[in-house]
Amino acid sequence: MSEQTHKAVPYRTFILIWVALLTLTLTTVAVSRIDLGALNIWAALLIASLKSSLVIFVFMHLRQESKLFKLGLTAMLVILAVFIGLTFTDVLYR
Amino acid sequence: MTIEHRDDTGARFGMWLFLYTEVILFSGLFILYAISLSKFPEQFSAASHKLNIYFGTVNTLVLLTSSLTFALAVSAIQMGRKKQCLRFCWATIGLAVVFLINKYFEWSAEIAHGIYPGSETLAEMGPGITSFFNLYYLTTGLHGLHVLIGATLIAVVAVLTVKDRVTSDRYTLLENSALYWHLVDLVWIFVFPLYYLIL
Amino acid sequence: MSETTSRYGGFFQESPRPGILGWLLSTDHKRIGIMYLCCITTMFIVGVCLGLALRLELFAPGPTIMGAQTYNATFTVHGVIMIFLFIIPSIPAAFGNLLLPIMIGARDVSFPKLNLLSWYCYIAGAILAVFAIFSGGGAPDTGWTFYVPFSTQTTTNVNLAVMAAFMLGFSSILTGINFVTTIHRLRAKGMGWGRLPLFVWTLYSTAWIQVLATPMLAITLVLVLMERVLGAGLFDAAKGGDPILFQHLFWIYSHPAVYIMILPGMGVISEVIPTFARKPLFGYWAMALSSLAIAFAGSLVWAHHMYASGMSDFSIMIFSLLTFIVAIPSAIKIFNWVSTLYKGSIQLAPPMLFALSFLFLFAIGGLGGLALGAAASNIHLHDTTFVVGHFHYTMFGGTGFAFFAALHYWLPKFTGRMYKHKPAVIAWALMFVGFNVTYMAMQAVGIQGMPRRYYDYVPEFTTLNQVATVGSWVLALGLIIMFVNLWQGIRHGRPVGNNPWGGTTLEWQVPSPPPLENFGAEDPVVTKGPYDFKGVVADDY
Secondary structure, eight states, X not given: OGGGSOOOXXXXXXXXXXXXXXXXXXXXXXXXXXXXXXXXXXXXXXXXXXXXXXXXXXXXXGGGSOHHHHHHHHHHHHHHXXXXXXXXXXXXXX | OOOOOOOHHHHHHHHHHHHHHHHHHHHHHHHHXXXXXXXXXXXXXXXXXXXXXXXXXXXXXXXXXXXXXXXXXXXXXXXXXXXXXXXXXXXXXXXXHHHHHHHHHXXXXXXXXXXXXXXXXXXXXXXXXXXXXXHHHHHHXXXXXXXXXXXXXXXXXXXXXXXXXXXXXXXXHHHHHHHHHHHHHHHHHHHHHHHHOOO | OHHHHXXXXXXXXXXXXXXXXXXXXXXXXXXXXXXXXXXHHHHHHHHHHHHHHHHHHTTSSSOSSSOHHHHHHHHHHHHHIIXXXXXXXXXXXXXXXXXXXXXXXXXXXXXXXXXXXXXXXXXXXXXXXXXXXXXXXXXXXXXXXXXXXXXXXXXXXXXXXXXXXXXXXXXXXXXXXXXXXXXXXXXXXXXXXXXXXXXXXXXXXXXXHXXXXXXXXXXXXXXXXXXXXXXXXXXXXXXXXXXXXXXXXXXXXXXXXXXXXXHHHHHHHHHHHHHHHTSOOSOHHHHHHHHHHHHHHGGGOGGGGOTTTTOOXXXXXXXXXXXXXXXXXXXXXXXXXXXXXXXXXXXXXXXHHHHHHHHXXXXXXXXXXXXXXXXXXXXXXXXXXXXXXXXXXXXXXXXXXXXXXXXXXXXXXXXXXEOOHXXXXXXXXXXXXXXXXXXXXXXXXXXXXXXXXXXXXXXXXXXXXXXXHHHHHHHHHHHHHHXXXXXXXXXXXXXXXXXXSOOOSGGGGSOSSOOTTSSOSSOOBOOSOTTOOTTOOOOOO
């Protein structure tokens, strides 16, 4: 079966992604030192999500996987959002 | 009698499913974190300042780099470069150890200040800060446990690579441990800003 | 008997290892399924005995056969055993393992070794649960829900019980991962998604819940353990925690978990009803998709267990609404089963009797669920024995009866022998009557205001409690007859051919019991849907 294995990702790609990740880490530290109020936490989460998508799509080869893998991940994230969102319907309005 | 059956994609998919369970496991702690943060924003900020941002940043860089080295290990085995692959494996384990040593010093420093779950000092600081540090210890503790398991897994895979049980056309085990290792990194990507960087 | 030795024994005789090791180290899905079945049945019998003891204690007001503390421990252990050691693994782990690969035309599951590991996790969990009863500060007395703050403060052995539940959760996760992967990767040639038997669809939905919800239980239990051991008070208000959050996290798993329990049961019914109505299942896709819909909608409703906990009114409204949404896919299923029966050529064989009573009992349980899901009536019924009656209607009348239907339907397949039908019918009748007497009385006394989990009650409740207790004896008598009859059937029953019921799914095309690799040298090729009865006749036995 041809789908069983991926083509090797060249070292260069991984190193570039790594540089991007380091840059984003320093960015998040820098941003956190500026007082943006409640925006601080959202900025941190945004950068963290950006970093994790780099890790998921490139380091974890999700880019090369079939639709099934992407659907599975989406399902998990949707359920996670539901868990968090519905818990907050209680906590925020208590 | 048994017909040899091999399904690399299936094995990877199974690993992804396992990673979902890990994400949900950590998400329990993140939900509690989010709720406590919305309840005690000032106390969380004050507590966060007690953490050493340098330890946190260095550990982030260490873990990101270890993710790189292990991703490279997978590419190396795919291209049939066994020696390089092994070097990357050992580098990853080395970085994992650095991470854990760092963590050890960080935790010892805090425990020396009397900050640990159930301590008197913590109780005097009030519920907000107590809740921050309880979450901090449980989250980083669970994460540290995962680092330990991941490093052990990588060591096992490296030995199997030496013995040619993991080869350029049969490397699912290496790939799956890489997936696990990247997950450990992913969790830390969220732990770092949420615990160390609250202003 | 001399014929036993010469008879064909299928996977019972073929094993790479001899004797007991051939079972304990086997990665064959059928052997693992049989091992699960044995353990689960044992646990069920233990749980039933504890349940009977509880009913006996409630025969009269005041202490009858046990005191308050023993009663608390008994209902806790009854709950933990029945939930974690019986219902959750009952159909998915036992019958799922036995049937899933055969039904999709595979030789085994995707990860056979992991499958064996999950059985060992189950055993480890069972052993821990037993230790929890007999060691430390005595059997846990928190109820199976381990609610804080009591569970973090009681001196009884909650630590071990929590670890047991954790191990069992791990076992459940491994099974889930295995099944999802197997269904995606190992379907035989021609076995498209539209040709999967409904049982496989329900196992698929169940497996996703097992994967996505169980870890939440794991972390919750770990946090309870940490609070007990380290004093990390995430659920302790004095330490900035929140006890209601325990209930949220606990039910985020445990409500979807009731769908882990019921969905495979619905799958069994979807197999049994077409076979004995000799008609294709009505509305295949509606049935398949409603399984997924139940799995998803079931993840949105957990806080309907918490209306009286002090959570926000806004939340109560949202969860009440969402709870009613689950009724839609469940009703689709009930209606489609009834439509399948319509103008069918119905044969009242024992599996069918259990399946039909499933419809009846589950419908009652489901309607009671609506009374509990509505916030207003819930406040009145909260924590009364109405709730206990309701979930026994769904879990015992639903999953339990589906489990019995599965036993009567598939045991001949896997043992190659048929039990006697007449005692099976008598057992069914006794159980059906005993069941309704017990739990209907329980619901009635609950509406009158009898709280659950009390060993004592005011004299007004005596009559109904006595009715329930007498009902439990009838139920137990039925269970005894059923198990004895099945056991004798396994030992000395008449041998059956490939297809004693005239079923159409793949398992009926292989010998009974199936051989080690399920299908001969060639992999099966599927050319028709799962419920095509044209030309399919039952073998004589």
